[in-house]
Amino acid sequence: MATLKEIAKRANVSIGTVDRVIHKRGNVSKLKENKIRKIIAELDYKPNLFAQQLQKNKKFTFGVLMPETDVKLGYWPMAMRGINKAISELWKQNIRVTYFHYDANSKESFQKISRIAIQNSIDGLLIAPGLYLDVIRDFVLHLEDNIPYVFFDSPVHGTKSLCDILQDAYNSGWLSAKLMHLLLPNPSEIAIITVQQKGNHLQNRAYGFIQYFQDKPDYKLHTFFPKVIESPMHDIDHLLDKIFQSRYKIDGIFTTNALAYKIVEYISENRPEKKYSLIGYDLTEKNKQYLKEGLIDFIINQKPEIQGYKGIYSLYRHIVLKEPVQSTVLMSLDIVTKENIAYYQEI
Known part of the structure; x- marks a missing residue:
């Protein structure tokens, strides 16, 4: 050289x-x-831009704008582990991170916390959009041009993000439906638990699931919407009461987020006499436990640790090394079961 x-x-x-x-x-x-x-x-x-930056001893701070970490739900702490791992590897390169947590069920919370984020001296943003895409779109469209941003968990269309790191929501829903089809006899009734916000990745999973069954009329689908998707402890029991006290004879349940464990606990307490087929997302600690016990049939893992990890490295390569980065990084559609979870690794 x-x-x-x-x-x-x-x-x-x-x-x-x-x-x-x-x-x-x-x-x-x-x-x-x-x-x-x-x-x-x-x-x-x-x-050698890397060497130049080291010589200058410049410190870079990346802001992470993401929902508050609900330990019981377990999803966002996994993403934080990936982010923190990346920062630990880049610490000697003077890379730092500042977290800005917002209430995922409140537009006002995002607006307030996002204003705080840009008032800080940050060189780039890693953003988990949450549910209210219109508010997030408005925020990034008004960002200074010198603050690049990366989306993870879900994209926000119509923006100029440096990179989107996500799973194909529609196809993951389709895959989940195919798995459910293998589990359930004909005819069967299936409950879908998702969100109402249009364009959201959780709703896109539900749409993929529904589309799979379009030409299978003997399978009846019923969609239900919790009011508080990011803090399900407050609402999911009431929703499950509604599902099981309805006229529907539910055989399987598909949830588009990490709620599978909560459904297991409700069924164990209130409907123990019947085995329900259950498919959900994400290897939270309780989801892993119930998957190993055979109480959850399949988990589709969207790898939040790896998403957070790759998000930080995308900012690092673009801002510090001045290298090009991929505009879209898709996570694989991993099916995790009781039989293979012992061999499954993330980062």
Whole structure:
């Protein structure tokens, strides 16, 4: 690899003169500049931006704008583990992170916390959009051009994000329906638990699930919407009361987020006499426990740890190393079962 020293030697100038030409600082004659630039091209010299930043000892702070971490639900703490792992690896490169947590059920909370985030001295943003995409879209469209941002967990269409890190929501819903089809006899009735916000990735999963069964009329689908999707302890029991006290004869349940464990606990307490087929998302601690016990049939894992980890590295490569990054990073559609969970690893 070519070095400044080699270029200077060939051009018969000092290393400082070569550095001035590369960084366009002037005070170099046109004749010498042309000669140096010709040698740079011949040697295919690429400046070591990483080394330059280290020499400057500049610190970079990435803001993480994401929902409050509900330990019981368990999803967002997993994403934070991936983010923190990336930061621990990049600590010596002077990369730091500041978290800005908002209430995922409140537009006003996002607006307030996002204002606080941009008032801080941040070099880039990693954003988990949550449910209210119109508010988030308005926020990023008014961001300064010098603050690049990455979305993880779900995209926000119509924005200029540096990178979107996510799972294909529609196809994951379709896959879940295919698995449910394998579990249930014909005819059967299935409850779908999702959100009402249009365009949200959770709703797109439900849509994929429903589309799979469009040509299977013997399978009856019923969709239910919890009021508080990110804090289900307050609402899910009431919703399950509604599902099981209805006229429907439910055989299987598909939840589009990490609520599967809560459904297991409700059934164990209130409907223990029947086995229900159950499919959900994410390897939270309780979901893993009930999957191992055979009380959850399948978990589709969207790898929140890896999403958070890759989000930080996307900002790092773009902001610090000045390298191009992928505009979309898709997580694989991993089916985790009782039989394979012992061999399943994330980061």
